[in-house]
Amino acid sequence: MASITPQKPHQSSSGISGTTIAVIVVVGILLIAGGLLIGLATPSIFPAQASAESKQVDNLFHILLVIGGVVFLLVQGLLVYSVWRFRAKPGETAEGITMHGNTTLEIVWTAIPAVTVFVLTILSWQVFNSITSPKEGEMTIKANGARFNWNFEYQMPLSIMGKEYDISKLPQAVQDDLKDDNLITLTSATLYVMNGQPVVMQMEPRDVIHAFWVPAFRVKQDLIPGRVTTVRFTPDQTGEFVLECAELCGANHGAMRAQVIVEANESDFNAALMPIMQKLVEPPADPVARGRQLLESDVYPCYTCHTLSALSTANWVGNVGPVLNGVADRAATTRSAATGQTPQEYLYTAIHNPTAYLVPGYGPLMPQLGIPECQVWDIVAYLSTQSETGQAPFTVDIPPQCQVSGNAASAEATAEATSEATTEATAEATSGAVEATAEVTPVAGEATAEATAAP
Template sequence: MDLGKGSNKSSANSPAVIGLIAVITVLLGVGGLVIAQLTPVLFPDQASAEANQIDQLFKVMLGIGGSIFLLVQGVLIYSIIRYRKRQGDNTDGPTVHGNVTLEVVWTAIPAVVVLGLVIYSYQVWVDIQEPKEDELVVHVEARRFGWTFLYEDERLTAGNGNGNENSNATRFPAPDLHVYAGQPVRLVMETEDVIHSFWVPEMRIKQDLLPGRTTEMRITPQLVDGRASDEYPLRYRVVCTELCGSGHGAMFTYVYLHEDEESYMQWVDSSVESVLNPPEDPVLNGMRIMASGVYGCQSCHALQDSREGMTLSWDAVTGPSLQGIADRASTRVSGQPAEEYLYESIYDPGAYIVPGYGNIMNQYQFVNPDAAHYLPKPDAEAITAYLCTVSDEFTPEELAENPLCDFDNLLSYSEMYTMDGMN
């Protein structure tokens, strides 16, 4: 039987068949539109203007896919019923030969649909990448297994009091991303080690970070429908979606969406103030530095501590826990004082490897401010001073009276310490 010849061709062109095809086409279109309305149910909050565009693109694709799904399922169900085996019928079905018209149709229509989606998708991508006026620039640094965000502020200048003379001295660090509704943001992204991928589902943004390259991504945060003012700042999770090592699953942080510029600037002012006027007490200054996330200590270590309005709540497991580190630091290396062990571990983590852990910590250096992993000696001294007070056996007040570390020796050791002979 040839479907392209004879009476079948005449019947295929009959008004009844054409009308039926038209009705089916309309029903499929309506069905696709109904399925497309599921988009808000499937997706999380729309926290950026880009989310609106991407969701609309997805809605179009879901509508087209829904129509095709209904068509395929409809033909399948019809065929199962219409051509089912009937009782007593043992004959073979008719031999069917190809239909050129049908083959052209089912090739041309998908080609047109795909071409349309390509053009539409490209336009959305171009719109998202288009530079915006008065963009807020945030520098994003990724490392195994955490994120650091650097914000520029005109109040900061090189040599702002923390000993940091490199280009980042005009920026202040934070372990989280802070933005506010209506302010376009340009994220300038770099990785210190392997490939990472920055993903915020609620903002519909995802960007790979490649070693040796600087990548960029733009977002325009917006107010979220259905959220009251007292719910702001909204907090959304930032995750790495590129397998980057044993701590990949714990490589996440948060983006805080402020309702307005006033709320955002309150956070900025507080952060800048802590950089311009760090605590005179080296212990508190060390805690401030670690809390800022500038060196990514929270990426690998566990530590719970709260002092003077600062809180560290880390639960990473890739590196050894820092909880109670002051109690055991002097026992790590025979004959080495606690302060020397802690200080050396910052610059030469391979000098002593805690059993059960690998030597995967970045090796920081204090020689070249513009090179990777720069950590000036004053910061290392402050961090060491703080860690010398992280004890499970004694309170900070008790350690102030009877310290476990010799701080004069710490300064002397730091002054003579060199980068020679690193492991």
């Protein structure tokens, strides 16, 4: 025991006795056992392991924790041992002994950490490479982060609705969206994914840096203004998890969360997105109702900055921007006087290009959210009803391309549907001068209809 203590500093390494070796071995075993114990005990406080990546990250973390545990016990053990072993005995007043270097010891305590760090580098690099590399058949989901919420964009075929539509009667915006790829862009405030389906998120912020973090998936990635960053994961457990912003981004950063729902299979996934598509393809004819529906969907972050009593049940209790109660009266009076705009123009600009005019007392904090034009008009229509009397003090002229006419869910079209599944159906939608050819991609086994445009 005494021989590992530096009482005989000139002792050569060849003079290590059998007892010393036994002590080193026993202490070594105790250290490793202690390290393993620390490594095993701590992760019980971890969140669920709900993705393929989470296993790899946790394994790596375990290895780090065990090594860290060994180092911790070694350093603290030596410290405690030395305090006890080399304490000043009663009556001892002499200086301590003088120590010189020990080459063997120095080589050993340099080599062991160097090898350890090298091995960890290789292990970390392997894990990093594996979780960031593209996976086969991965699904692309776009994510937008804006102070202080998230939204997610999906490209989905109309066929998830499970019924036929007369494409020429769909809202113009949906027809335009269908034109290029036959898919409809759905925007959701909840991140829906599928068990076992690899996902690549393509992410962009609307304002400052945010960070995508789903603790249960063990992946984290910054969203950087002016760039698209990606993060990949493969959920392997159904259930509900949390997405949090992991980059301090302003007053309500702590509220910048979203729900992540891992659906069991494709049909559950489609069913989850159906209500969102339904709002697009069968919107209420009244723009005020459409606007309200949109604001209540939490797809845009308005509620995190504004309070609006009429929508307080849909968490409109933010305190970063002006309270929007009575905003229609202000738009019709002080705001139009200050900007020289009509009330509807003022509201449109306040949402579409927020910094063009700043409400006195407020800074340029409201982001340009890239909201499609017709949706802005719907929001303007809804806000025009936010007056003292509850009556809109001015009318909002919804542009023709944003007006919603007939019911696109056509009973005739369903009746005409052929019962065999065809791979593609061509719908010739003639709308004014625009001729659109739409390909309808059916889900397996479903019939498609030939939708012919009304003249």
